[in-house]
Amino acid sequence: RAQMEDNFHVSERFAKQRQDRASLGPGLFYRFRYGSGLELICVDTSEDSDNPDYHRFFQAPDHKQWLEEALAEADPTWRIPFSHHPVYCAGPSHDNDAEMLETLLPLYERGGVRLALAGHEHNFQVSEVDGRTFVVSGAAGQLREETPKWFEEAHTTAWAAQAHLLLVEIDGAEARLTPISGLLPDGSLHVMTRSIRGTRSCGRRSSYGSRGEPSQGGLRPRRGAAPSPAPGRHASVVEDERPRAALGRGS
Numbered sequence: 001r002a003q004m005e006d007n008f009h010v011s012e013r014f015a016k017q018r019q020d021r022a023s024l025g026p027g028l029f030y031r032f033r034y035g036s037g038l039e040l041i042c043v044d045t046s047e048d049s050d051n052p053d054y055h056r057f058f059q060a061p062d063h064k065q066w067l068e069e070a071l072a073e074a075d076p077t078w079r080i081p082f083s084h085h086p087v088y089c090a091g092p093s094h095d096n097d098a099e100m101l102e103t104l105l106p107l108y109e110r111g112g113v114r115l116a117l118a119g120h121e122h123n124f125q126v127s128e129v130d131g132r133t134f135v136v137s138g139a140a141g142q143l144r145e146e147t148p149k150w151f152e153e154a155h156t157t158a159w160a161a162q163a164h165l166l167l168v169e170i171d172g173a174e175a176r177l178t179p180i181s182g183l184l185p186d187g188s189l190h191v192m193t194r195s196i197r198g199t200r201s202c203g204r205r206s207s208y209g210s211r212g213e214p215s216q217g218g219l220r221p222r223r224g225a226a227p228s229p230a231p232g233r234h235a236s237v238v239e240d241e242r243p244r245a246a247l248g249r250g251s
Contacts, residue, residue: 005028010024010028011024011025014028014030020066020069020070023062023063023066023067026048026050026057027044027046027048027057027058027060027063028042028044028057029041029042029043029044029057029058029063029066029067030042031070033076036076036077037076037077037078037170037172038076038077038078038079038080038170039076039078039079039080040080040081040082041070041071041079041080041081041082042081042082042083043058043067043081043082043083043104044057044058044063044083045057045058045083045084045085045097045100046084048060055099056099056103058100058103058104059099059103064103067104067107068107070111071107071108071110071111071113072110072111073110073111073112074110074111074112075112077172077173078114078115078170078175079111079112079113080113080115080116080117080168080175081104081108081113081116081117082116082117082118083100083116083117083118084118084119084120085097085100085118085119085120086100086116086118086119086120086121086125086134086136087100087101087104087105087108087116087118087134088125088127088129088134088136088154088155088156089120089121089125089127089136089150089154090125090127090148090149090150090151090153090154090156090159091121091146091148091149091150091154092121092144092146092147092148092149093121093122093144094120094121095149095150095153095154096150096153096154108132109130109132113132114131114132114133114175115132115133115134115135115175116132116133116134116135117135117137117166117168118134118135118136118137118138119136119137119138120136120138121136121138121144122138122139122142122143122144123136123138123139123143123144123145123148123159123160123161123162124136124137124138124139124158124159124160124161124162124164124166124179124192125148125154125156125158125159126156126157126158126159127154127155127156127157128155128157129155133175135166135177137164137165137166137179139161139162139163139164140163140164140165143161143162143163144161145161146161147161160179160192162179162181162192163181163182164179164180164181164192165179165180166178166179166180167179167180178191179191179192180192
């Protein structure tokens, strides 16, 4: 970790930040705004093996206080925390994170978080809980193709075992998420297909929101897993419209 901090000049980058914009050493927490409607918050979910009093950096008193202040109220329109480990995960190798559920989820609820981004598991997953969308996008460099095990526990509404990157576009009250698995021969983006509870699907364009309502395209949340209604902000996932015969693995 010390080598990583030196390679990326962490101390130099954040030394001049106001105290309310970053919390360092050990661990790395920071936030920044883009315009008036978007704030991104980096949450360090790494384990701290050097301190016997707490297991994860976000449990350390100084970092926890910084997070409490950063998430003190629901502002701005989009406040998006991102971390390595996900709050909700259906597997196949990792499940829900009990420590994040205990410490971070209440802060996300208080801070008006509607979308949270993470990696760790090497596939693509979407979970929807109480009007909030939790995305696992961890298959850019490594892919795990086994079927996840804990759909119900993770409130999974969609997943896919495809290498990809995730494009996030914010437009007012809507966040548009596009998982991209590569480029087509004509240079256009290859938008990834998806699976609902392990059943492969494709052949249409679909989107759904943090309010659990079908938006244009018509994909409905997994039966029995619709989140509670929440006003305002809306997150949607874009999927492939092309027939299965035209699809490839992508890069």
